[in-house]
Structure formats: structure tokens, C-alpha cells
Amino acid sequence: MGRRSLAIGAAALALCGCGSSGRATGASGHAYAAGRAIFIHAGCGGCHTLEAAGTHGVLGPDFDRSEKLTEAQIRGQLDLGVGGMPSFRGRLSPKQEDAVAAFLSAAMRRRH
Numbered sequence: 001m002g003r004r005s006l007a008i009g010a011a012a013l014a015l016c017g018c019g020s021s022g023r024a025t026g027a028s029g030h031a032y033a034a035g036r037a038i039f040i041h042a043g044c045g046g047c048h049t050l051e052a053a054g055t056h057g058v059l060g061p062d063f064d065r066s067e068k069l070t071e072a073q074i075r076g077q078l079d080l081g082v083g084g085m086p087s088f089r090g091r092l093s094p095k096q097e098d099a100v101a102a103f104l105s106a107a108m109r110r111r112h
Helices: 002-018 026-041 071-080 094-110
Strands: none
Touching: 026 094, 071 094
């Protein structure tokens, strides 16, 4: 599972130059797209609803309605896996966790 996640994340990072989905431009758009792809492929949407990722999970917090989290808070959750959420330490690389945290934090700030 760990190798598969790393391969998916590496592919997402490699493909992030294909466009930014109209969310941002330049390097920030590439990081947003990479974080979005990792969020989706790591299975985060199985538990979490997030319009920016097109996910509709019902087990974890609905990120379209929950409090806005900082990148540091998100990164902590990914590492520790608190409150029923599994830890992603060892499943995602630190770089992948950073990309997911940056994407999710940006997506939460952009919602209305």
C-alpha cells in the first residue's frame, strides 16, 4: 500500500504541469493540482466531502462546512491520525503531506 501511494503521488506530482484547474496560476497552481491529486488518490474523499476535490465522504469532517484549518493543523492530522482518522505517516512522503496540506488549506480558504 505504501509503495502504491508513493507511486500515485509521484505520478500526481509529475502530471501537475498539465494544468491548474483554473484555481491558481504558476507554481502555486501546480502545487494546488498536485495536492488535489494526492488528496483524491490517497482516498481522503472516501471520508471527507470537499467540493474542490469532487469528493462526498460522510465519515470525517465535511471540509466545505468545517472550520478552516491551517497547513500546520492539517499536517499534524496527517501525521498523527487523531479522532478516528488513520495516520498517513509512512503512506505519504513528507513532500506529499505538504502538498495535501497546502491544497486543503487553500481549498478551505477559497470556499464561500
